Amino acid sequence: MAEDTILADDLLRQLMSVGEVDLLVGIFSRGDAITTGHAFHAIEQSFREHFTRQRAVIVNVGGKDNDEVDASESGLGGLAEKNMPLARSLRTVHRVTADFSTPPSPGLALRTVLTAADLLRARACAMVSPGTTDLTPERIASLLTPVLREKFDFVAPLYTRHKFQGLLARNLLYPMSRAIFCHGIRELYSDEWGFSGRLAAACLSQDVWHEESIQTRPEAWMAISAISSDFRCCQAFLGQKLQSGTGPGADIVQVFRHTVGNLLWCMESRKSTWLECKKLESVKTFGPEQEITSEPADLDRHRIFEMFRNGVAELEPILSSILDPETHAEIKEIVALEESAFEFKTDLWVRTLYDFAASYHHAVINRDHLVQALIPLYRGMTFSFLMEHFDSSPGEMEALSESLCVEFERQRPYLIDKWKAKTEVRS
Amino acid sequence: MRQTILQGLEQAYNNLVHMIADFLPRFLVMLIVIVLGLLVAFALKYFLRTILTLTKLDRVSAEAGASRVLRIAHLPSMTALLSRSIFWLTWFGFILVGLSVLGIASLQGQISRLFQFLPEVFVGILILILGLLTANFFSRAVLLAAVNAGHRSAKILSWSIRFLIWILTISMTLEELGVARQTVISAFSIIFGALMFGLAIAFGLGGQDLARRLLERYLGNTKETKDNEPQPL
Numbered sequence: 291m292a293e294d295t296i297l298a299d300d301l302l303r304q305l306m307s308v309g310e311v312d313l314l315v316g317i318f319s320r321g322d323a324i325t326t327g328h329a330f331h332a333i334e335q336s337f338r339e340h341f342t343r344q345r346a347v348i349v350n351v352g353g354k355d356n357d358e359v360d361a362s363e364s365g366l367g368g369l370a371e372k373n374m375p376l377a378r379s380l381r382t383v384h385r386v387t388a389d390f391s392t393p394p395s396p397g398l399a400l401r402t403v404l405t406a407a408d409l410l411r412a413r414a415c416a417m418v419s420p421g422t423t424d425l426t427p428e429r430i431a432s433l434l435t436p437v438l439r440e441k442f443d444f445v446a447p448l449y450t451r452h453k454f455q456g457l458l459a460r461n462l463l464y465p466m467s468r469a470i471f472c473h474g475i476r477e478l479y480s481d482e483w484g485f486s487g488r489l490a491a492a493c494l495s496q497d498v499w500h501e502e503s504i505q506t507r508p509e510a511w512m513a514i515s516a517i518s519s520d521f522r523c524c525q526a527f528l529g530q531k532l533q534s535g536t537g538p539g540a541d542i543v544q545v546f547r548h549t550v551g552n553l554l555w556c557m558e559s560r561k562s563t564w565l566e567c568k569k570l571e572s573v574k575t576f577g578p579e580q581e582i583t584s585e586p587a588d589l590d591r592h593r594i595f596e597m598f599r600n601g602v603a604e605l606e607p608i609l610s611s612i613l614d615p616e617t618h619a620e621i622k623e624i625v626a627l628e629e630s631a632f633e634f635k636t637d638l639w640v641r642t643l644y645d646f647a648a649s650y651h652h653a654v655i656n657r658d659h660l661v662q663a664l665i666p667l668y669r670g671m672t673f674s675f676l677m678e679h680f681d682s683s684p685g686e687m688e689a690l691s692e693s694l695c696v697e698f699e700r701q702r703p704y705l706i707d708k709w710k711a712k713t714e715v716r717s
Numbered sequence: 718m719r720q721t722i723l724q725g726l727e728q729a730y731n732n733l734v735h736m737i738a739d740f741l742p743r744f745l746v747m748l749i750v751i752v753l754g755l756l757v758a759f760a761l762k763y764f765l766r767t768i769l770t771l772t773k774l775d776r777v778s779a780e781a782g783a784s785r786v787l788r789i790a791h792l793p794s795m796t797a798l799l800s801r802s803i804f805w806l807t808w809f810g811f812i813l814v815g816l817s818v819l820g821i822a823s824l825q826g827q828i829s830r831l832f833q834f835l836p837e838v839f840v841g842i843l844i845l846i847l848g849l850l851t852a853n854f855f856s857r858a859v860l861l862a863a864v865n866a867g868h869r870s871a872k873i874l875s876w877s878i879r880f881l882i883w884i885l886t887i888s889m890t891l892e893e894l895g896v897a898r899q900t901v902i903s904a905f906s907i908i909f910g911a912l913m914f915g916l917a918i919a920f921g922l923g924g925q926d927l928a929r930r931l932l933e934r935y936l937g938n939t940k941e942t943k944d945n946e947p948q949p950l
Contacts, residue, residue: 458949479950543865545949593867594946601864604871608857653776656854662861672947 297388297405304386305347305409311384312344313337313434314412316403318351318396318419318481326350329420330385336427337383341434347384349406351399397505400512407490414438415490416445417509419481424530432526433484436576443521444513445484446475449531450581453679453687454589456531457672460691463549466643467510469698470557470705472567473517475525476580478510479549482528485512489521503555507548514556518563527577543662551661554650561651565706570699582684595629595673601666608663612649614708617641621667634674636697642667644701648708740819747815754811762804769796783850795846802842810835841890848886852879884908 297305315333319326330348337346388394388402400417407415414437418425429447436442459477468474493515498504504511516523557564602609602625610618620638627633646664650657679687769775778784778795792798813828856879863871888905892898920928 454947456950457947542946542949543862549950589947597867600867600869600871604860604864608861654779656857659857659861662865665865668949669946676947 296401297409301386301388301402301406302409305406308347308384308386308410310345311347311410312413313341313346313438314349314403314407314410314415315346315430315434316349316351316399316406316415316417318399318403318417320352320393320419320421322421325420329418329425332425332427333418333430334383336430336434339427340431341438343381344438345381347386347406347410347412349386349388349403351388351402352390352394395505397499397508400508401494401499404490404494407487408494412487412490414484414486416484417482425482426529429482429528432528432576433482436524436526437484437486440524441486441522442484442524442574443486443489444516444523446513446523446525447477447480447482448525448527448575448577448580449477450529450583451531453582453584453682453684454676457675458545458549458668461639461671461675461694462643462668463553465691465695465698466647467514467553468570468695469702470564471514471517471560472564472570473523474570474573474695475513475517475523477525478513478553479507480509483509483512484526485516486521489516492519492521498559501555501559503552507552510549510552511556514560518560524574524576527575527579527581542665546661546665546668547658550664551658554647554657554661557647558651561709565709580688582687584684589676591673591676592629594669594676595632598666598670598673599625601669605663605666608655608659611654612660612663613642613645617645621670624670632670632674632677634671636694637701639671640694640697640701641704644705644708647705648711651709743819746818750815750818751808751812754808754815757811758804758807761807762800765803766796766800769799774799778850783846783853806835806839837894841893844890844893845886848882848889852882852886855879855882881909881912 317326317329317333319329330350333348337344386406388406390398394402403415403417406412414434416430416433418430418433433445433447436445459479463478464474464476467478489512493512496515498511513523515521602621606622609621613621617638621642624632624634624638643664646660649655650660654660655663679690682690775784775794775796778787783795787793787795787798793801810832813831816824817828856875859878860871860875863874868874884905888901891901
């Protein structure tokens with residue numbers, strides 16, 4: 291179990307004093323005592339309201355120690371006291387803090403939580419990031435309940451979104467991961483998710499923790515590990531997604547590195563699994579599938595188109611080394627179109643992404659550069675999407691999203707052919 | 718008189734026979750050394766090619782963009798280039814060793830000087846290859862960063878980086894080879910200094926507005942650029 295543990299002595303001592311637990315919630319705090327205090331408050335309230343009989347622990351990774359959090363929590367009108375029985379809870383809720391000299395990466399934070407979960411034999415766990423998610427007691431319960439009561443192993447969140455929010459997830463990450471791994475999880479990249487102790491132990495045993503993709507965004511890898519090893523996955527509707535100005539989401543290059551790069555890395559590391567998968571498996575959803583809102587949005591569509599057009603022209607030598615000549619020729623054709631007549635057809639978009647995936651596998655150029663070279667094309671697709679759906683209803687958008695998923699599945703053999711082909715290096 | 722002439726001819730004949738008897742074994746040794754060198758060079762070439770193929774150097778070279786430059790320059794792949802270089806270097810070394818066996822006094826000095834120069838040539842080639850790889854990698858990184866940030870002059874920026882690294886590489890190579898060392902250092906300092914000074918003046922005076930906008934963008938509020946696009950996640 292934890293003989294070769296990464297846990298510091300102090301953390302190990304705290305965990306040993308806790309003993310076995312049923313529930314564990316890991317907080318990846320980013321140094322803000324107020325949001326961490328708010329998270330503690332919400333989690334403890336969730337335990338009081340929804341899990342009165344369960345033994346529970348909160349593991350705060352990389353944040354302030356409990357005294358500092360308590361001090362900030364008192365400003366919020368917090369009710370709980372450290373390691374004291376709560377008003378309606380039959381059990382003590384323990385708080386454990388893992389201090390690091392430097393802020394830990396998300397990968398290290400998750401590994402610490404998984405190790406703690408494994409050590410304490412937790413049955414249901416959740417990982418949350420205050421500051422990037424709007425934590426409420428109900429959200430915590432939504433993540434833990436499917437694991438504790440329905441025996442699921444991985445719980446991905448679902449959100450209410452604006453129709454133009456999360457276009458990378460809608461047009462790339464979700465349909466592509468669904469077609470590749472044969473499981474439709476809409477929010478592979480999120481700051482909150484639930485998992486079982488069994489899955490925690492299985493993930494801990496994998497020798498991947500030094501990988502950069504795991505260090506930056508470990509959640510998708512955890513979901514894909516669950517899918518690949520026949521763990522039971524589901525989705526739970528959590529409500530409105532908090533859009534943070536900070537963290538991944540602020541810089542499109544970073545977002546692409548952390549999500550698209552991560553997905554391509556997962557494809558590479560799990561190729562033996564996904565190449566064999568044939569049939570799309572359904573993923574149970576608790577609550578509505580997805581809610582879309584459509585308030586007016588202030589977007590500079592002309593600038594997005596210009597950045598696409600300029601990017602394709604400037605990156606032509608790089609794109610020619612990544613894309614199939616036919617795909618590249620078609621992209622050059624649509625670049626020449628007028629803004630008003632522009633359309634990035636879904637079959638071309640899917641073929642483009644599959645060319646990128648195959649080129650990533652064959653490492654035709656530096657992989658980080660390859661991921662960055664996709665950004666102008668994503669902008670082209672975004673522009674086309676905005677043009678097409680400016681007045682679309684949520685229902686129409688959902689239907690088109692489904693047709694995109696089907697197109698990804700239809701062209702899967704194309705990807706497999708390109709993936710398996712012995713290519714000469716064209717760069 | 719006749720006796721003297723005959724003695725002279727005999728002496729000349731003896732000297733010739735002696736010289737040939739002395740030279741032939743050396744010549745044979747030289748030939749053997751050259752043929753042996755050819756075999757060793759071939760063996761090294763194939764050994765190196767196998768190692769480089771196993772370590773997938775061509776893939777690394779392609780990732781760094783060096784393969785593309787080699788193709789533009791009508792050169793073979795990095796593996797072929799290095800294995801051929803090692804072949805010629807090895808064989809050339811054996812040829813020099815073979816020539817030195819002949820014992821021609823005037824050649825000996827030249828050959829020893831060439832041998833002393835070989836490590837510098839090797840280091841020079843290494844610097845050139847590394848420079849080529851570095852220039853391609855960084856110019857592509859700059860190109861991608863500039864394009865994705867929406868800069869209009871992305872190619873100029875990329876080529877500037879490539880050009881600067883090339884200048885630096887060529888200067889370092891020439892300095893390593895000892896070719897006009899002082900001139901190269903002075904020329905590099907003048908070119909590099911002038912370039913930077915020119916850029917600073919051009920940026921500061923000619924592009925005051927651009928400089929202000931760029932500084933505002935990088936040091937100030939970045940909300941404007943973020944709000945232009947929908948949030949990807």
